[in-house]
Amino acid sequence: MAYRINPAALSSMFAVPTKVVDNCIKLASASQLKTLLWIYRHTAEPIDPAIISKDIGYSPADISDALVALCQWDVLVSDNEKIEVIPAPKKVEKTEAEAKKELEPLQAVKPTNEQIIRRCKESPEIKNMFNDIQTLLGKTIGYDSQAVLIMMHDHYGLPIEVIYMLVDYCNSIGKNGFSYIASVGKDWGEKEIDSIEKADEQIKILNECNGLWKEFARMAGIQNPRPSSYQSAYLRQWSQDMKFNVEMIYLAYEEMLNHSTRISFPYMNKVLATWHSKGIKTPEDIENEKLSFKKTLEQEKAKEKPSYNTDEFESRAIPLPVYHKGATSNGI
Numbered sequence: 001m002a003y004r005i006n007p008a009a010l011s012s013m014f015a016v017p018t019k020v021v022d023n024c025i026k027l028a029s030a031s032q033l034k035t036l037l038w039i040y041r042h043t044a045e046p047i048d049p050a051i052i053s054k055d056i057g058y059s060p061a062d063i064s065d066a067l068v069a070l071c072q073w074d075v076l077v078s079d080n081e082k083i084e085v086i087p088a089p090k091k092v093e094k095t096e097a098e099a100k101k102e103l104e105p106l107q108a109v110k111p112t113n114e115q116i117i118r119r120c121k122e123s124p125e126i127k128n129m130f131n132d133i134q135t136l137l138g139k140t141i142g143y144d145s146q147a148v149l150i151m152m153h154d155h156y157g158l159p160i161e162v163i164y165m166l167v168d169y170c171n172s173i174g175k176n177g178f179s180y181i182a183s184v185g186k187d188w189g190e191k192e193i194d195s196i197e198k199a200d201e202q203i204k205i206l207n208e209c210n211g212l213w214k215e216f217a218r219m220a221g222i223q224n225p226r227p228s229s230y231q232s233a234y235l236r237q238w239s240q241d242m243k244f245n246v247e248m249i250y251l252a253y254e255e256m257l258n259h260s261t262r263i264s265f266p267y268m269n270k271v272l273a274t275w276h277s278k279g280i281k282t283p284e285d286i287e288n289e290k291l292s293f294k295k296t297l298e299q300e301k302a303k304e305k306p307s308y309n310t311d312e313f314e315s316r317a318i319p320l321p322v323y324h325k326g327a328t329s330n331g332i
Contacts, residue, residue: 014041018074029179031058036075047076064228081197099150110147111154119150126150130159133167137176145178148185156189165199173210173226183229209235217245220253222263234265241278251283 022037034056039047049063058066072078112172120127130286134141141149152158158166166188170181183223193202212235227235238244244252252271256264275281280289 014264016040016041017075017100029066029177031056031062031177031179032066032069034058036070039070039076051243059174060224060227061228062175062180065180065230068228068230113143116143116146118148119154125160126153129153129163132164134166137168137171141178148178149180152185152189156185157192158189159194161196162188162193162199165196165203169203169206175226180229200279202218205236205240206232209239212239212249214247216249216253219246219250220263231265234269237269237271242272243281243309244272246275246280247283248272248275251286 016037035052035058038052038056045051047067048062049067052058052063053060056063065075120130126149130141130146133149149163149259152163152166153160163185166184167176167181168186174319175181188199188202191198191202194200209232210226213231214225216222216235217224235249238249249268249272252268252275253263256267260267275286278289280286281306
């Protein structure tokens with residue numbers, strides 16, 4: 001059957017850059033493409049994740065992730081007012097050997113449909129995995145989803161039992177889209193989570209971060225039920241690496257509000273990194289640091305004061321009597 005464009009549909013149009021189709025459409029997930037189309041259809045309106053979420057049916061956290069991806073592809077530009085782009089925390093420099101182990105994005109090795117069929121014939125466990133995950137998620141998984149699972153197993157080296165645990169975790173937090181599952185799979189592959197024990201430990205860490213987010217969101221009045229992947233990266237760094245509790249993270253949030261009208265995890269990260277470098281771990285440590293800083297300022301001001309005695313200076317400034325030539329001892 002041949003297809004052609006319906007001329008009637010062209011009566012009302014909006015522009016989409018050619019690079020979207022040429023460079024991005026193969027890599028973009030459904031949520032990213034829908035977000036992008038919404039934005040270009042509403043160019044005169046602010047880019048609000050809550051509004052986009054309501055219109056296209058994805059969660060605000062998914063929309064935030066999509067906006068970050070579109071910025072990374074240079075389709076959008078963040079101006080720190082309309083789009084909150086939260087970069088992942090800086091990682092420690094890797095050795096050359098570690099850098100070589102860095103995995104390529106899933107799309108780089110996406111198998112064909114024929115290859116997937118062949119893998120199912122070669123390994124009945126693969127076919128069983130597809131059926132079990134369909135049952136777990138309560139929906140049919142098509143080619144794209146099967147390709148993600150194959151790549152997680154063949155390219156990232158995740159055992160099938162670990163993939164089960166990964167998908168079950170994503171489903172438990174309400175993020176069972178395969179673009180999100182793929183990103184978690186890449187992260188687990190890079191971390192070499194290749195056993196049930198390692199997967200169990202990773203899920204424990206992730207659940208702790210989700211619990212931390214719920215406490216922080218409640219204190220800060222944030223409505224999102226879950227953090228985005230970028231926010232989760234910060235939470236893991238603050239709680240696991242820097243050992244800060246939710247109270248200290250909230251204090252960093254309050255410090256950020258003194259300088260910004262919008263939530264900025266990068267700014268909070270700078271505050272917490274500074275506290276961490278100074279050994280500040282409790283609210284009492286913060287108060288002691290402020291008192292120490294105030295004392296230092298007072299000492300600096302004291303050093304700037306004149307070193308002479310002002311009373312002595314004033315006494316010396318009193319005019320001395322003037323004696324004229326020819327005057328007698330009694331002044332006549």
